[in-house]
Amino acid sequence: MGKATVIPFGPQHPVLPEPLHLDLVVQDETVIDCLPQIGFIHRGLEKLVEKRDYNQFIYVAERICGICAMGHSLGYAETVEELMGVEVPKRAEYLRVIWHELSRIHSHLLWLGLAADAFGFESLFMHCWRLRERVLDLFEKTTGGRVILSVVKVGGVVRDIDGAMLREIVAVLEGLEAEYATIVSTLLTDASIKNRTVGVGVISHEEALDLSMVGPFARASAVNYDCRMLGRGAYGDLSDFQPILDTQGDCYARIKVRCSEVLQSIAIIKELVAKIPTGDIAVDVKGSPADGSQASNVLEQPRGECYYYARGNGSKNLERMRMRTPTSQNLAGMVAALKGCDLADVNMIILTIDPCVSCTER
Amino acid sequence: MGYASRSPWVIHYDGSSCNGCDIEVLATLCPGFDGERFGVVNTGNPKHADIFLVTGSVNEQNIDVVRQIYDQMVEPKVVVACGICACSGGVFHDCYNVIGGVDQAIPVDVYAPGCAVRPETLIDAIVAGVKVLDEKEAALKEQKRAAKKER
Amino acid sequence: MEFTQVFEPLALDSLHDFALSRKEDGWRYVQTLAVNKDDGVDLVYSFMKNGALVNSVISDVPRDAEVPSISDAFLAAFVFENEIHDLFGVRITDIAIDFEGNFYRVSEEYPMTIISPEQLAAREKAAKIAAAKAAKERAAANAAEASAEAAAEAEKPSEDEEARKAAELEAKLAAMDPEKAAKVRAAMEARAKKGGE
Structure with a gap:
């Protein structure tokens, strides 16, 4: 056995899309310990609630992360609505979920592309991002934005989607489904991809529970939890919702779970488009959250459960706003998955966890 | 046109961006907008790069990283501030851990605003950057010639 | 679940x-x-x-x-x-x-x-609003006890007048085409906000 050496990894690194720094303690070619270091993107936006009132802060909340933007604005709005006892119209709830599921498709396609790039499959990366552009076009048509949508407000949504556009969304997704099937079959059957991912970075079911992991990372280790199964908002009207699980807990299982989740999101959108009720898309919200009132909320982001907390102080500004994002919850799991892996597998394992650093640091 | 401007290689670093601009930088180079057809190639090595695309504002911890990447790039080089956060700090300008735009750390040649910055804006910004690159290259050549004469 | x-x-x-x-x-x-x-x-x-x-x-x-x-x-x-x-x-x-x-x-x-100046200001404002609300409630309770009838009579006309005006405007807006009506409403709201500040 060789001597243990510390290898710094990141923040600027060719395989990392985001600035994450890891100190990898390596013995020969095996990683024996790993220390994540963050803080490169820390902005301190939770303190901005003091300078922006609760209506303005939604635009800050969705800029926590450009990939999960829709989810953050939704989670923030739901929390403030809970705090102030606001009832959102049914149509608004449906529209929110349609956009949220679209952004899950965009996020997972983005991730599939990055994963393909991580094992050197660049053409597959390009194909994933080509498909993703169609979802972004739908965003642009319905909201005007490509990544930051700004359609949710406290009390409802800002824009409606008319019937013709809803049908177009379904038509585009149906077209996407067919092409997506060929990409997935490549990803899941290709021998070289299997060689790199099967049995790599394994997290057992017990470990996943022990480390309180969330999201697809946990579901790949058969943790039966997805916030959508709590049936809140429009999710409660779905005829059936079962989290997508896998039992292997390795990189391959995590790819498989995310691949299936895209199809699940398409099915959810189709069902909601068929069921969407007519009516208002927003209610007027007046007044301020009461002094000392507090509310919490959980929401399934593309990367897993996100927790929100808000406390009022009687003024238009909140006393405290807090988001616990899925990646910060999964950091412990990431350290566990990296321990004992080969140095060459580090980028693959980090990517299959799908870390979102700007969410983590805020 | 100089040799570098025919195929400008870019390096991308995420300052304290929210990812919105980062994925748009990548989307610019992917099918859909296909920046690569103009010879724009993404590289991870600062020594290979002509244009430095920075997203997000600078803070206490990443200001040195941004400076180091800039210093490693060889002349002539161009910096493009991608997105409003990189230009001025944007929506986060009054956060406690935000110093300001990228120009607080390194000289910026092209500002590309937007939240998130649109791929069309980015392509425009890179084209504008290429022009600056040519000017800088010409100035460098002139300097060398002058130095030769003096000798 | x-x-x-x-x-x-x-x-x-x-x-x-x-x-x-x-x-x-x-x-x-x-x-x-x-x-x-x-x-x-x-x-x-x-x-x-x-x-x-x-x-x-x-x-x-x-x-x-x-x-x-x-x-x-x-x-x-x-x-x-x-x-x-x-x-x-x-x-x-x-x-x-x-x-x-x-x-x-x-x-x-x-x-x-x-604690930023903004937070301090927000807290003070909230305290003022709470105090004003409490004072108003107290005054209302006192008034109701003392001369409920008289106070109610005095308040009524002005309220009625406002309500009548609002109803008239609503009727007018309903007759307009919806886009224009929305614009007028937005302008009115903006004015009311300005007046309130």
Whole structure:
């Protein structure tokens, strides 16, 4: 056995899309310990609630992360609505979920592309991002934005989607489904991809529970939890919702779970488009959250459960706003998955966890 | 046109961006907008790069990283501030851990605003950057010639 | 599975035993957060089981108190405990992966404990609104007791006048085409807002 050496990894690194720094303690070619270091993107936006009132802060909340933007604005709005006892119209709830599921498709396609790039499959990366552009076009048509949508407000949504556009969304997704099937079959059957991912970075079911992991990372280790199964908002009207699980807990299982989740999101959108009720898309919200009132909320982001907390102080500004994002919850799991892996597998394992650093640091 | 401007290689670093601009930088180079057809190639090595695309504002911890990447790039080089956060700090300008735009750390040649910055804006910004690159290259050549004469 | 959320108090002394018992009973650790107060912090620990989200609140933890880490029971807590140490200056002992104040490198020490002028202004405004509301309620109660009839008579005409005007305007707006009506409404709202400020 060789001597243990510390290898710094990141923040600027060719395989990392985001600035994450890891100190990898390596013995020969095996990683024996790993220390994540963050803080490169820390902005301190939770303190901005003091300078922006609760209506303005939604635009800050969705800029926590450009990939999960829709989810953050939704989670923030739901929390403030809970705090102030606001009832959102049914149509608004449906529209929110349609956009949220679209952004899950965009996020997972983005991730599939990055994963393909991580094992050197660049053409597959390009194909994933080509498909993703169609979802972004739908965003642009319905909201005007490509990544930051700004359609949710406290009390409802800002824009409606008319019937013709809803049908177009379904038509585009149906077209996407067919092409997506060929990409997935490549990803899941290709021998070289299997060689790199099967049995790599394994997290057992017990470990996943022990480390309180969330999201697809946990579901790949058969943790039966997805916030959508709590049936809140429009999710409660779905005829059936079962989290997508896998039992292997390795990189391959995590790819498989995310691949299936895209199809699940398409099915959810189709069902909601068929069921969407007519009516208002927003209610007027007046007044301020009461002094000392507090509310919490959980929401399934593309990367897993996100927790929100808000406390009022009687003024238009909140006393405290807090988001616990899925990646910060999964950091412990990431350290566990990296321990004992080969140095060459580090980028693959980090990517299959799908870390979102700007969410983590805020 | 100089040799570098025919195929400008870019390096991308995420300052304290929210990812919105980062994925748009990548989307610019992917099918859909296909920046690569103009010879724009993404590289991870600062020594290979002509244009430095920075997203997000600078803070206490990443200001040195941004400076180091800039210093490693060889002349002539161009910096493009991608997105409003990189230009001025944007929506986060009054956060406690935000110093300001990228120009607080390194000289910026092209500002590309937007939240998130649109791929069309980015392509425009890179084209504008290429022009600056040519000017800088010409100035460098002139300097060398002058130095030769003096000798 | 149905979602429920509760907030319940917790004592600082029993925090560690509480975490161990949660672990024993199979709860999932959700998060830890701190809320800055004038002389200390509130700590909120959240756990979840079968859709029930339980937030345990430790109120008014003094700034110099030592808080035991729960990262021995739930490793995932190390992220939040380091964060609370760096941003709020709370001393948390025996964190499993302890960064000793180097988790975030920020320009000022314990930035979340600084009470900004904006926050102070907001608090004062809230206190004023609360005081005004209380005074109004008191005055209303007094008036009702003293000369309910007379006061009501005096108030009524002006209210009626306003209501009549509003109704007239609504009727006019209904006759207009919807786009124009929306514009007029927006303009009126903006004016009302301006007047209110």
